[in-house]
Amino acid sequence: MEKQGCLLKYFQNQALENPSFFYDVQLDSDEQITNIFWADVGMIVDYGLFGDVVSFDTTYKTSEANRPFGVFVGFNHHRETVIFGAALMYDETSDSFTWLFETFLEAMSNKAPKSIFTDQDAAMAKACANVMPNTYHMLCTWHIMNNAIKNASSIFKGDDQVIAFLSTCMKNYEEEDEFLHAWEEMLNTYNAHGNPWLSSIFRLKEKWAKPYVNWAWSAGMHNTQLSESFNASLKSYVKSDYDVVEFFKHFDRLLNDKWYKELEAEYALCYKLPSVAIFTSMVIKAGNTYTKAIFDEFQIQYEKSLDYNLVGCIQDGDDIVFKVAFNGHPKERCVRVKKDNTISCSCRLFEIEGILCRHEIKNPY
Structure with missing residues (x-):
C-alpha cells in the first residue's frame, strides 16, 4: 500500500504541475492498483501530430514482480521514435488490454490510430478489435520471422528458406491470387498442409501479407522494432532494483533526452542545407x-x-x-x-x- 500511495502521489504532483498531464489507474476488488496508464502533454501533442500509425509492445518487464511495461510509440517527421503513452500492467489478459486501449483513447480525445502494429498476442488482438474496430491491425514482421524459425524451420529444412519465403510474401507478391498460388505451392512442395503454425499464420494473412497490408497506411513502419529499440534504450536508464516510483522518474529522464534530440534535429533542419545529389x-x-x-x-x-x-x-x-x-x-x-x-x-x-x-x-x- 505504501508504494501505491507514493505512486499516486507522484502522478498527482505531475498533474498539479501541468493540468494536461493524464493518468488513470485500474483497481481490483481489494482496491489494489492493477494497471496504470499515463501520458504527459508532450506525448499527447505528438500523438495529435504523428499518431496515425502506432506500435504497441509489452516486451520489457519491470523488476516489480516482472510486470509488463507497455509503450505506445510512433515516428515523427524526422523518422525518430516518439512516445505516445506508457503503461505498467498487472497481466496480459484481454480485459487488461481492453482497459488500457480504452484509457489510451480517452487520453487522446478518442482519436484512434489508422493502423496499429503488435505482436501475435491473441488477447491483445481481441481487445484491439473490440476497442478500435476501424483501426487496421498489422502484425510485427520481426515477431513472425522469429516464430517461423521456431515452428517451421524443420519443414523448410533451414531457417534461411522459411525466412526467404515469408519475406517474399511480405514484400513481393502484390496481387492476392499471386500470393494464394505461391502459398498453396509452398504447402505442396514441403508437404506442409498439416502444420498448425503455418495454418494459423495463414488465417492472419490480412495482417501481414503484402496484397492486404498494401491498403493500409503504415508510414514506412513494418514491425514493433520501434518499441523494441525503445526498450533497449530504456535499459540504460532504468536499473533492475528500481521500485515503481523510481522507474517512472528515470523514464521521464529518458523522455527528456529524446525531446532534446528532437530539438537538435529541428535546429539542424533550420540551419543546415540538405545534401543534394542531383540538382533539379x-x-x-x-x-x-x-x-x-x-x-x-x-x-x-x-x-x-x-x-x-x-x-x-x-x-x-x-x-x-x-x-x-x-x-x-x-x-x-x-x-x-x-x-x-x-x-x-x-x-x-x-x-x-x-x-x-x-x-x-x-x-x-
Whole structure:
C-alpha cells in the first residue's frame, strides 16, 4: 500500500504541475492498483501530430514482480521514435488490454490510430478489435520471422528458406491470387498442409501479407522494432532494483533526452542545407520542404526514376494513365493523373508511406 500511495502521489504532483498531464489507474476488488496508464502533454501533442500509425509492445518487464511495461510509440517527421503513452500492467489478459486501449483513447480525445502494429498476442488482438474496430491491425514482421524459425524451420529444412519465403510474401507478391498460388505451392512442395503454425499464420494473412497490408497506411513502419529499440534504450536508464516510483522518474529522464534530440534535429533542419545529389528544380524544392530523413527517402526514389521509361499513355475518361517500366523489364506500373492534377500509382507507395514513388516522379505532367 505504501508504494501505491507514493505512486499516486507522484502522478498527482505531475498533474498539479501541468493540468494536461493524464493518468488513470485500474483497481481490483481489494482496491489494489492493477494497471496504470499515463501520458504527459508532450506525448499527447505528438500523438495529435504523428499518431496515425502506432506500435504497441509489452516486451520489457519491470523488476516489480516482472510486470509488463507497455509503450505506445510512433515516428515523427524526422523518422525518430516518439512516445505516445506508457503503461505498467498487472497481466496480459484481454480485459487488461481492453482497459488500457480504452484509457489510451480517452487520453487522446478518442482519436484512434489508422493502423496499429503488435505482436501475435491473441488477447491483445481481441481487445484491439473490440476497442478500435476501424483501426487496421498489422502484425510485427520481426515477431513472425522469429516464430517461423521456431515452428517451421524443420519443414523448410533451414531457417534461411522459411525466412526467404515469408519475406517474399511480405514484400513481393502484390496481387492476392499471386500470393494464394505461391502459398498453396509452398504447402505442396514441403508437404506442409498439416502444420498448425503455418495454418494459423495463414488465417492472419490480412495482417501481414503484402496484397492486404498494401491498403493500409503504415508510414514506412513494418514491425514493433520501434518499441523494441525503445526498450533497449530504456535499459540504460532504468536499473533492475528500481521500485515503481523510481522507474517512472528515470523514464521521464529518458523522455527528456529524446525531446532534446528532437530539438537538435529541428535546429539542424533550420540551419543546415540538405545534401543534394542531383540538382533539379524538383529535388531542390523537395530539399527545402522536407525534413532530412524524408528528403533522403525522396531523393532515393528520384534517383531510381532515372532508370524508368514511359512506355505508354491512354485516356481513361477525364484521367490520363501513364505506363512506366524499369529499363528492359516487362512489368509496368500505372500512374493515374486526374483532372484536378492529383496523382496515384499502382504501387501505392505514397498511400502507404507518404513518399512520392519513382513511377510518379517519371510522370511528364
